[in-house]
Amino acid sequence: MMKVLNIAAYKFVALEGLAELQAGVREALQDRAIKGTVLLAEEGINLFLAAPRADIHDFLAWLRRDARFHDLEVKESWSHAQPFRKLLVRIKPEIIRMNHPAIQPAAGRAPAVDAATLKRWLDVGHDDDGRPVVTLDTRNDFEVDVGTFRHAIDWRITKFTEFPHALLQHQEALKGKTVVSFCTGGIRCEKAAIFMREAGVEHVFQLDGGILKYFEESGHTHFDGECFVFDERRALDPALKPRVNVGALSDSPTSEDMES
Structure with missing residues (x-):
């Protein structure tokens, strides 16, 4: 136990x-x-x-x-x-460091979709208005390599401060689509969603609660692999159980590195 x-x-x-x-x-x-x-x-x-x-x-x-x-x-x-x-x-x-003044707490949260809604959209390939849905991974490349949503957009960023520049390079490819940004627990994808809306991406949401909440409510559907976490467990499977025993990866990034 x-x-x-x-x-x-x-x-x-x-x-x-x-x-x-x-x-x-x-x-x-x-x-x-x-x-x-x-x-x-x-x-x-x-x-x-x-x-x-x-x-x-x-x-x-x-x-x-x-x-x-x-x-x-x-x-x-x-x-x-x-x-x-x-x-x-x-x-x-x-x-969570982005080096961009995107967050104004008094203005409220970024628009969000819950796990059940995202699963339903991915089941059919479009949102409730018939618009194509894409998922956008806002995490670092080494986290993505452990596991991510199937067919997710991955800009291979090495730290979150690279996200604004990556968006400006790839923004045209998002036109006409509903974009759902996601991350481990919600914080990076919320900042990312706010920045994208500021930059003019029309239909953008964050995944409420991130991958961890999706695992809790929707399991592994549409997700390949496991979710990297910034502690010595290294990764959690869709049942939210550790991949390895604590201490087995003593050199892996920890919560001290989660701003990267």
């Missing part, structure tokens, strides 16, 4: 008092012996954490007492052992 609960979550929300928030979050996590990474920025919060279920749920209850995080949505998966080596709580200019 797997006993360590792993959570991934983010929220774009205007944050002030980052140093005070950082200190409070770090103390709350240390008190519960939770490991992982939390990134804080004026645009919001991004976290990957792991610990026994009771400790994770107790921390989430504490965090959600802050009105800014009361509706924080979490993706859950399990592992036999702790997949993180330490705890990091950092303040960054962006919770």
Whole structure:
């Protein structure tokens, strides 16, 4: 039985008092012996954490007492052992770096489709208006190589800051199509969807909750391979189970690298 609960979550929300928030979050996590990474920025919060279920749920209850995080949505998966080596709580200019001021938290979320809708669209090859549907992988090339949606567009970016330039190079190919951007848990594909709309792509959505939520709700349909994750589990299969035992890939990227 797997006993360590792993959570991934983010929220774009205007944050002030980052140093005070950082200190409070770090103390709350240390008190519960939770490991992982939390990134804080004026645009919001991004976290990957792991610990026994009771400790994770107790921390989430504490965090959600802050009105800014009361509706924080979490993706859950399990592992036999702790997949993180330490705890990091950092303040960054962006919770996922794009080097483009695309996100305005007060303006609300990017348009999204849920897993069931995307599956239905991919089953028939078009959206509800009859427009062809394409999926666009916004992750790094090494993540895509572990697994992705069948026939997904892959621009072979090596870091997320390359996405704006890649879009401008390939934008013409997206005309007349409904584009669904996707990523691991939702944060990169949300920024990507906002940037694409700013750039003039007319019919663009993000996959709500990313690949992890799709696995949870729709399984492996239309997806080949596994989902790379930034911890020592390396990848999760469509049942959200680790591909390898923790520690087997000690040199693999971790949550400290998730901004790349």
